[in-house]
Amino acid sequence: MKKRSRMIAAVAAVLMGIMTGCGGEKKEEVSGNPGEIKVWVHFSDETPEGKAWQEIVDNFNEEYEGTYKAVTEYIPRSGSGGGYEDKVNAAITTNSLPDVITLDGPNTAAYAHSGVIAPLDEYLEDADMDDVLDSIIQQGTYDGKMYAFGFSESNVGVYYNKAMFKEAGIEEDQLPTLEDPWTWSEFQSVCKTITEKYQTPAINMQLASGDEMLTYGYTPFLWSNGGNVVNEDGTKAEGYFNDEKTVEALQFIQDLVKNGYTTISPIEKGFETGKYAMLLSGSWTMADLEENYTDIEYGILPYPVSDTTKELVSPTGSWQLAMTTKTEEKDASSEFIKYATNTESSKIISLGNSVLPIRNSTIELIKDEVSDGMRVLMEQNQMSGHARPVVVAYPQVSRAFQQAVQDISYFEENPDIQKVVDARATEMQQAIDNSLK
Amino acid sequence: MRKKIRPLRIFEYILLILLAGVFIFPMLWMVVSSMKPEADVYLNLSSLKAFLPSFNPSEWFTTYKEVIKRFSIGTYLINSIIYGLTFSFGSIIVNALAGFAFAKVNFVGKKIIFGILLALLIIPVEVVLIPQFTIVNSLGLVNKRLAVILPAMASAFNIYLFRNFFIAIPEEIIESAKLDGAGIIRIFFRIMLPMSKPAVATVGVLSFIASWNDYLWPLMVLTDRSKFSMQVAITTINTTQPVYINQVMAVLTISTIPLIIVYIVAQKYILQGLGGSGTGIK
């Protein structure tokens, strides 16, 4: 017994030593020379994104030679940020963050609220912010200040198989345009035609993904219907997520599943292999189609819109750059962020990584260089892009949203949509309240 | 006598091969999928063609060429091998020493420490990830290769495994070695370890596999790409949109081969048994 207590005491002593050691010791990253900054990015330099990125960094270092220098550390993430974000979290605990980090769009609020990243407004006065897409400013702004600057943008559209449409009797002139998109009921009747013709679901809406794709791809339906996930301040979900507008939007989704127009268990790559006529997906699918499935002739259609508002809303959001609060190289860091988000850099990353630009001027610049599909997404983004909610408790809010979508897609188990959203809104509200305590 | 068993034998083999098939087909699918264009992987998915490579042999290695062009696979492989070998070597020594102490030495507090050890078995790694990083950081080990292999080297599981093996070794062997004037360290390295080749091989293989398949920890403690392991490449290729399944399978095939080799080499020792006497059930 004596031995045991002695050992516990010893362990406790070591433990205290370590804990006080971490708390007290302010370990500053020794960045070599003044003007030299370290940047963490979430991808590998062996990807197209990494190659384009390195080009931007090289350009920056050349232009500012003798004044500033940026060094990148490439940290490949897994899935939707795991790995990279775990590393950032660990670095925060040990106070060893670099000067500039990348962060996913929805993380802005949490990082800003916790004082991990610093506001950029005072440095952005000469950055021609009017040229920047609204969605980029929305996702980077918390509490009225711009904390993070997206360096690329994304968007989603409805891919369709031209041959299958033709065979089902849907003519080119019936197709929607950005100015005149399909309403939900028009979309449903098209789905009906196709489903009856081919005896399979008309569209893969990635309902099976069960991850961030659901929040990203399905929130526009709410917004188009005038609904919302949370209020403007990001403080209330109850009364917003469970109002009738949300219920209507989710009813539309549930009907698609119930009628067999879409499915919760799609065939793998069903669109790419010509089994489904439509696919809800982002710009990355184009690269895949052009490289591996060249016999599929496809086009991209805008998001279907609510019958009541007819307002086109499309999903946006991507990774952004932000300056950490601990950096001692504020000028160099902000100068770098500005550089990496200027017209030229946006062009490099857009073309290099097949993603969308963040500036109107870049869109003008590359409009004629990109494919038709890319152009549709670029313009849809310009016209109707809507960033995801800026909430401190985003992970929980997003997960509750994903689960709500998943719940209602099991229409037999959960026929009552109101009940589902009530329960999920309570979950969101609890998470929000706890995060703001 | 033998002749009578024959038809039964054949039947036994057929059953066994079917059973083996159940276990081996994903590996077959993996290898085969890496040897055809991506579209074919999906087009073949619902038929048995999923288990045949491309009918055009010139396509067999194009995926590998693409993958090698995209990634510095060589560096990652070498790093993974270094981590795997040092980790399993360290695991064997450290855990065998501790297992021996629990099995054959009567020191004070043995029961309590063993109890705590079993309790440590329960801890899921996910739980202690951040505190572990804090410690590695305060030891100044961040971005050192040592940080990859040290934290998981001592393992309650492996100590327990060694202890069980050592307990089975008769006390008399140690006593007679002592009478011959051998020191305890000599007994351990010259008698105990060689006698427990199955345990050594088991711990070696399992440690190697664990080290080989670990992604999160190396990524957390390393910042320098030239030190990254194979898993980092796999993750990159598996999560960078668009994901090309045939390339994923090619990388996975490359990374699985060393594990199979390690296992084939080690299983010879695993089956060697105590003092070479274990010839198995006849």
Next chain:
Amino acid sequence: MFKNKKVKENIIGYGFLAPALTLLIIFLVIPVCMVIYYAFTDYYLLTPEARQFIGLENFKRLFADPIFIKSIWNTVKFVVWIIPVQLGAALGMALIVNKQRKGNMFFKVAFFAPVVMSLVVISILWLYLLNPNEGLINTLLEKVGIASQPFLTSPKQAMYTIVFVSAWQGAGYQMLLFLGGMQNIPGDVYEAAEIDGFTKFEQFWYITMPLLKPTVIFVLLTTLISAFKLIVQPMVMTQGGPMNSTMTMVYYIYQTGFTDRLGGYSSSIALIFTTMIGLITIVQRKLVKEDKEV
């Protein structure tokens, strides 16, 4: 003389233990102590310095958290099913390959193959195979006249499907451990039994099993613990769904800790998790006592 010997034993014991003990204390015991402390704080991963002691607050919230309660049941369900399935398969496989025959090496490699493969590829593969539409398994089922099954997309079947895939993947591991134990049984014991006219089954029951007991206890205990720690398969295959039917405790620890960044809350789940399994392990050890106590 007596006392001297005791001192010597202590020096030797702790000397041999020293490397492992040092590493374990630094990299496991201290982190665990930190986690225990975190469980009583409002630790938020992004603001480590603002961490405050909040007593039992986390635990109060925890027991009102329906997902947490559900994760306990899901985990227990998984464990109850996987133990007999996986260990039964492993023992059977070990008995098969422990016999001398031509080409045995092939079977040993085959049975072990899923263990060396990355869990990610196995999960992707089964996801494809088990796809309710046009997945290979359903195609086969239909050929023999059984209706298509939803498998992972059904809240009722998802967990059982994961049990099956996990057992299939992990059995080779325990096979290896059983095999190691069987090899420790001297061959002449069987020769003697054969002469005495024991049948194969009697040999298994009266010789193999009793002599294998330490191995069985070891395998049972470690498999039980690792079954409780289930996380990767649901993470990759179902993300804990549909409708939280495959959300396990460790997955929830990971989700609250890493995705939601709630270090304190996550640690409190971890604390409950370890206490729970600790108790189960103690009970299990009491029930199946080893002949030779430590």
